[in-house]
Amino acid sequence: MDPAEVEFLAEKEMVKIIPNFSLDKIYLIGGDLGPFNPGLPVEVPVWLALNLKQRQKCRIVPPEWMDTDKLEEIREQERKLDTFTPIPSLYYMELTKLLLNHSADNIPKADEIRTLVKDIWDTRVAKLRLSADSFISQQEAHAQLDNLTLMEINTTRSFLLDSLNYMYKLRSNLQPGRSQDY
């Protein structure tokens, strides 16, 4: 699964937009959307929001958590704790990227938000690496990681699994039948 796929999944998230056109309900496989009243916020999936935004048909209302104060709080929390803190959106990274890339003009303090989210992301990924490292070095059989988002899992998954496989191979090939200290 590559990041593009995860991003694709993230596009299903709902986001509020303020359309500047008027349209009745539209009926789609995923459900009904609308009706669209100019000036009245309505919830639509991110993919539609971005599409409309690109056509200058709407303004995007940033999700509630996309706010410097809240993100700062999360960042502090994230730095303080060793475990992963619950994140307001399972797709925070993807959404931030998508929304900020396409409609930074509708989001107050876009740059700060970008930095904050990047900080949170870095902290979390660092934690993830660290725990993967200790997982391997201590030769644990299982580990529990809560509150991880799809994108985060995805960053390490292929690498971690491959390396575990290789290590397993190496270990079993090297000293069959004998335990070994690492």
Add this chain to the structure above:
Amino acid sequence: MPCERKPMRYGHSEGHTDVCFDDEGKCVVTCGSDGDVRIWESLDDDDPKSINVGEKVYSVGLKNGKLVTAVSNNTIQIHTFPEGDPDGILTRFTTNANHVTFNSSGSRVAAGSSDFIVKIVEVVDSSQQKTLRGHDAPILSVALDPSDEFLASSSCDGSVAVWSIESQTQVAQWQILQKSSDVSNAKSLCRLAWQPRSGKLLAVPVDLTIQLYDRNTWTHVSTLSDDLISQVVNVVVWSPCGKFLAAGTVGGNLLVWDVEAKLCIERQKHEKGFTVCGMAWHPSGGRIAYTDTEGCLGLLEGVPSSSSTVQSTKAAAAKETHDYDDLFDEDDDRGLDEGMSDSRSPVKKPIMEEDDDDDDLMPATGRPRNRGSFLDDDDNSQDPSCVKLDGVPEEDGSSAILPAVGPAVSRPVYEGPMPTQPQRAFQPGSTPVHLMHRFMVWNSVGIVRGYNDDQDNAIDVEFHDTAIHHAMHLTNTLGHTMADLSQEAVLLACEGTEELASKIQCLHFSCWDTHKDWIVDLPKGEDVRTLCLGQGWAAVATSALMVRLFSVGGVQKEIFSLPGAVVCMAGHGEQLLIVYHRGTGFDGDQALGIQLLQLGHKRRQVIHGEPLPLSRKSYLAWMGFTAEGTPCCIDSEGVVRMLNRTLGNMWTPVCNTRDSCKSKSDHYWVVGVHENPQQLRCIPCKGARYPPTLPRPAVAVLPFNLPYCQTTTEKGQMEEQYWRSVLFQNHYGFLSSSGYEIDSEGQSRAEKEQQELLMKMFALSCKLEREFRCVELAEIMTHSVVTLAIRYASRSRRMALAQRLSELALEKASQIQEEEQEEEEPAYQSHSSREYRGSNQMSRRLAPVENGCEEEEEYPQEEQMDAEESTETRKLSLNPFKKGGKSPERPSPKPMSREGRVNPFKVSGAGKSSSSPAGQPRTTNVLDSMTMSNRKPAPLGSTSKQGKAPVLKPLAPKPKSKTQATLLQMSASKGNSKKLEDSQSEAEKVKPAPAATPPASAENIENRKPKTGFQLWLEENRKSILADNPDFEEMDVIKEGMGRFRTLSAEERLNWTERAKGDSDPKKRKREDEEGQVDEQTESDEGRTKKKKPLDTSAKLSAFAFNKE
């Protein structure tokens, strides 16, 4: 000799504050609980110098360039002044000091602390300390005698003590204060003050009075008091000359006495009545600075200070009559002045308001000033049109008015109702004019923003729907302050200045020629107060109490006068709504009148200047029309009221926005009201009354909620729902009566909802055994629903009730019949308007449809579904993504009649709602879809959902025969006025019912009237018609069908008619067969509404019961 109370301004965060002047009186120095000391050049100083001295500052003193502060870290600190550099710590306590003060020369500092100790420290050498011990509680205040001999202190232990500084002993003590445990609990701060220079008198605030003690004898010599003082005196200060004494109270009163005469010469009230906790007299006199516990700083200018004023004060008594004359002259002049030079200029508005959005914009709540005399009041009320300024120095009934009756007697205080300041004219949906970035209007069409800052004076026009027009940016050279926006034009206006006349500018962007705008100058001396746009016209209300109408292209049209100063106007379609001052309101209330005019071809006044109801002590905050055209108003208390046209144009409260506010200071700023769907569109403003322009606020939607009793109970809830539905349905009547096309689907949906609610209420009262109430409810019901009610009653074995209901039903039926006979002749014309006459008749035509719907659910395969419904079912069957609904056994091959293409993803949950694709119609502005129809829209579906039945009228048995039929069926012997054939067939149908009793058969019969030959023919041939003309509407199909049917030979036609006659019976049997399945199906269908089920199952019983009768 009035003194002027300058508007307050924020200095510190909330909490205790203190204030003093520097030696020359150039600066005001304040301290506050935010730990800052601020140095203000003047009250208008926007950027006071701020020195942070600690976490909290309790008291501040300033002399000889030394600033001493009592800080929360238990120290007394010195800072240099005006640089603000720290200059060491003077002394320390074990807890914080409460008051610190200099002696008159500035050589010593005295401080009193919460650790019961008073210290006197030499400023130059802080090791020279004297400690005074003897109080048994925290020290409230200290004061050093000008001759440096004594020190006075007040304490929470209730005592005021005078100490000899030299011997450090108490020389006098009075137990005159109330005891308290701590400074925070003390009623008063009890700031003491020695008379300057001589130090002869010591002023002590005691409760509501100020007591003066003599220095030589330490005895109480006199008391100063005033009737106005209703709460404890907090602070006293002497004027530098020692002749006057000023006091500030917990209640926010500021008073000045002439001590010798013991005469109160000045009474002022804090503009918000906050506690005054710091006062300082300007070194040259004439000015008093004060601070309150909310961190605000205020200034009294023109306070008497020289001996000459005293003279005049004394002379006042002699010149009494003369002064009265003076007073009148003065006031009259002012009134005139204001009228002439239109005092609304934004500059003059108090600066405070900007910070003060949270509070009432207009000081409508309570009269902040002390209105001294009757005469003064009278004078004001005679001049209601004059818009008083906040900032204007108000006549305060100063000493001149009053004869000095006795030494300490205060003048009489008028205690009757106080007139309210009339609220200013405003544009609905705008934020205050003095804001630099403001919304000039926000309505359902778009937003007009005004910028007026250093770089730019501009106006941005933005449309919600960019299809109307693209956004515009205008430079605001004329200084427009008012704006309105419609689908056709932007109307802007500015007030006149001395050189320039007041102007109206209209950008008529929908104009098709090249000149898109026009400007009109108003006559000199006449200013625009408020304006509005309607469809094809504009209206402007002016300071000359006039309303001027223009066409949207700029043609001047009617002008007329208003009975009072205008407050606001709103336009919608052809309606113009004007709110004006009807008179003077009292005690915070406004006295507003309202006029509603119809400016269409037939001009008339709908509301003739009736009083507009507002909440107590509130003013009008928004006024306008719902998108559907019903007048609506919102007051400052957040109560939304809507005009109830069916209740003699009364106002019904429909919502209180304050109910949904999380905190007290939150408000909702309303931008639009919609009746269908019921939406109150507003912008949540956290901690403010108005939203900022940036970040761009988002619109929220609030539901309506009528303030009915006991809405927690099921009954109250349903009642509220019912009446809300009725109220919000009124606009259909209005729209159709004024010739607009209406959303008949929405209307019938609302009617259906109402009937359902009635039925639920009926069931509820049945359960509660309240039979009388049941009958009452039944009276509101439509006829067909009454039959359901009867069935319900008889099923639940309430025969008496059922009996009464059936009588009622008969009554209703005969009523209907009468009306129908009346109706017969004038064709359709009266249909629609009749619909709205009364709620109880409102939806009787709906009944067949309603039943039809139920039937559709119960028998999806029923042949008798009309075309529309069957298409719906087909959609269901074809839709692979459908969520609910059952699979119809026989997909009807009929082509789609209404929509050319059908969206395969359209999920239609319940069959009913599916038939309304415009379930939530877009209603940005109903005017969008409102087009004047040449003929009355009545034939278009005032009866049935699909708008089909009336078209059939000329051919098929009329819908009314359906209702007739039900009637026949339930009261067997009644009504033979109808066609025999009809009744016969009905009778046939009723007969088999008791035997096998298809449960809903009775119900269905209404709808199962025998088909005519044409209908049968049409059913067969519809497909071919549609195939030929795929884009035909239902109506067109029928017309075409009629044409084709006529071309058939007579024989063929007869053949069809025969078939029609022989049609009903076989079908009957079929239905019986299917009965079982259907029942199972219904039972298994969990998603079904509850209401249907009992009816369905009950039908068997009821039919039985009726038969017995």
